[in-house]
Amino acid sequence: MPVNEASPADAWWSKAVVYQIYPRSFADSNADGIGDLQGIIERLDYLSQLGVDVLWLSPVYPSPHDDNGYDISDYQDIDPLFGTLADFDRLLDAVHERGMKLVMDLVVNHTSDEHSWFTASRDGGPQGDKRDWYIWRPAREGMEPGTPGAEPNNWESFFSGPAWTYDEASGEYYLHLFSRKQPDLNWENPEVRQAVHAMMRWWLDRGVDGFRMDVINLISKTPGLPDGVVHEGSRYGDGSPHYICGPRIHEYLAEMHREVFEGHPRRLLTVGEMPGVTVEDAKLFTDPARREIDMVFQFEHVGLDQGPGGKFDPRPLRLTDLKVSLGRWQTGLGDTGWNSLYWNNHDQPRVVSRFGDDSPAYRDRSAKLLATVLHLHRGTPYIYQGEELAMANVPFASIEDFRDIETLNYHREQTALGADEERILAGLRHRSRDNARTPMQWDTTQHAGFTTATPWIAVNPDHSSVNAKAQLADPDSVFHFYRRLIALRHCEPAVTRGDFHMLHPDHEQLYAFTRHDAASGTELLVLANFGAADLTVTLPDGWEHSETLIANVPATSPLTTRHTLQPWEARVHRRRTA
Incomplete structure (x- = not known):
């Protein structure tokens, strides 16, 4: 396969x-x-x-x-x-x-408006071979082409302004969701x-x-x-x-x-x-x-x-x-x-x-x-x-x-x-x-x-x-x-295969979750203090003697049931569940 x-x-x-x-x-x-x-x-x-x-x-x-x-x-x-x-x-x-x-x-x-596909689409006019490779439309009915509000619809470009540009030579507008130099391809074709x-x-x-x-x-x-x-x-x-x-x-x-x-x-x-x-x-x-x-x-x-x-x-x-x-x-x-x-x-x-x-x-x-x-x-x-x-x-x-x-x-x-x-x-x-x-x-x-x-x-x-x-x-x-985090992903199955469980979802400073992989019998605990003040957290049961896998602050004391994280401290712990 x-x-x-x-x-x-x-x-x-x-x-x-x-x-x-x-x-x-x-x-x-x-x-x-x-x-x-x-x-x-x-x-x-x-x-x-x-x-x-x-x-x-x-x-x-x-x-x-x-x-x-x-x-x-x-x-x-x-x-x-x-x-x-x-x-x-x-x-x-x-x-x-x-x-x-x-x-x-x-x-x-989209392509550039300088792509050969678009130049053929534009220069060949409404009857050209590649006209339908892009999205061309006439002005709104009853409106003078090229005037404000005459665009085929009212869409806005991601880069400000209308999502349409008028081509005087062929008398129609082309669609560009981004720059006017980025005409949208017509995937219907x-x-x-x-x-x-x-x-x-x-x-x-x-x-x-x-x-x-x-x-x-x-x-x-x-x-x-x-x-x-x-x-x-x-x-x-x-x-x-x-x-x-x-x-x-x-x-x-x-x-x-x-x-x-x-x-x-x-x-x-x-x-x-x-x-x-x-x-x-x-x-x-x-x-x-x-x-x-x-x-x-x-x-x-x-x-x-x-x-x-x-x-x-x-x-x-x-x-x-x-x-x-x-x-x-x-x-x-x-x-x-x-x-x-x-x-x-x-x-x-x-x-x-x-x-x-x-x-x-x-x-x-x-x-x-x-x-x-x-x-x-x-x-x-x-x-x-x-x-x-x-x-x-x-x-x-x-x-x-x-x-x-x-x-x-x-x-x-x-x-x-x-x-x-x-x-x-x-x-x-x-x-x-x-x-x-x-x-x-x-x-x-x-x-x-x-x-x-x-x-x-x-x-x-x-x-x-x-x-x-x-x-x-x-x-x-x-x-x-970063090098150590990448190496951890390469060797720890719980990082790739483990399920995800958010802890303390309503806390405004603590980001904490677990990853559990039943196949390897491994669970990871991730703790992160998103702030410039110390933060004391209550850990789930059984993590007091877990192994520290990676941390951005040197450990000054072992993990405890009520543990204080320093400002912007993050740590990952591992324990065996089977």
Whole structure:
């Protein structure tokens, strides 16, 4: 039986840890200020030392880089910014030589407007051969094309403004849920699906080990593309009910599995990024019997600190909300399906600044706590580059310091509405995607060892104290703590197979749970103090003489029935139940 059809807890990726590389910001080998494939090759021994099993590359395909590579103009080549196909092949070989796998970013909800498919769709006009490869519609009846409000429906783009752009040459609008330079593909057209499947097989034949599928649950839209509800304070309609997990999404993913992955001889990984996905949806997507995908990225827990104004209106996280959310996903996918576990990625601010404490006193300790809590859940953990060093958010001084299209569009829109500049910048400093995209901090040199040129985005000034070189030399560093957590997942069955039981769900400072694996007769207890004050907890019976597996604070006394945890202390204990 192919591994992708096995029980999730027995699949190879249940013991694996994935490391996401944002190539533009990882390592620059040719002194142009932008990271590249050769730079990744030169740092593979670092990743091997960390102990990760899979590398996930954010897009390295040719692109105009309107959205930093998530606008792809050619699916079967490498952007010269990053190198060549020969460089990619050398990287893939070097990854495999070290016993790791490599997963590509698959972005097929949309292409770049400079992709040959779209240029043919646009330039051929309404009767062209590839017109139906994208979603074109005329203006609203009775409205002048190209005027405000004439868009085919009222949907808003994820990157602000309407989700439609008017093409004067052909007299119609095209849909783009993201940038106007990212037109949505029409998955209703079987030729589109066949072309995507052929491209995926081409990469698998080249030797890649799977795909992370960008916003894959948006590819099916409700027929007719009806208007969305206009919420208070918004100029546009919320179209998400008409494209999140649309009516044919399961059909499309089952077809993809059948055409691309079914019976493949290699041990592949498929993970779908799915904004707005529910637990019930995810159970269907990741049920091995349905043969769709292996796991999903869900966004529920990274939306808990949003205020009423949305993403750039941050509010403090309530720990009870986090426990409700993560606990529901643990329980919901406990019998069928599988979780992806993450705090950080290229779209999220740095977690030590977001959910931890990035002050000098508690930065390392809170980073280790967050790692402990995440990696001890049931699922496959994902580490985003620099997370293993406790890289933090950036003190951006002005809008000129930012590069991200979402950030710049939001600033432009809010400025036009007369919003206060400092209030806008405060939200962007907390939540901009650029927090995750500053260069990897390798050492204390001017540009943190990332490049000898001027980097495409400035390095975080704290690299003089937070960098890989220093942490590799310190056995108590955040890096070595992550290394020990990864090793624990590799060798302790209860981490991968054990059931999950939340303790003290209503406590606002304590995150505690158990993992029990009946097959090995092992139970784990995880305790984490999410706060800067001591916390005394009452332990479940029988844990007083348990074994400490890992802790971020040296034990000063044995575990007791009433045990006091220091600020941001986390510990994992093990006992035998049979």
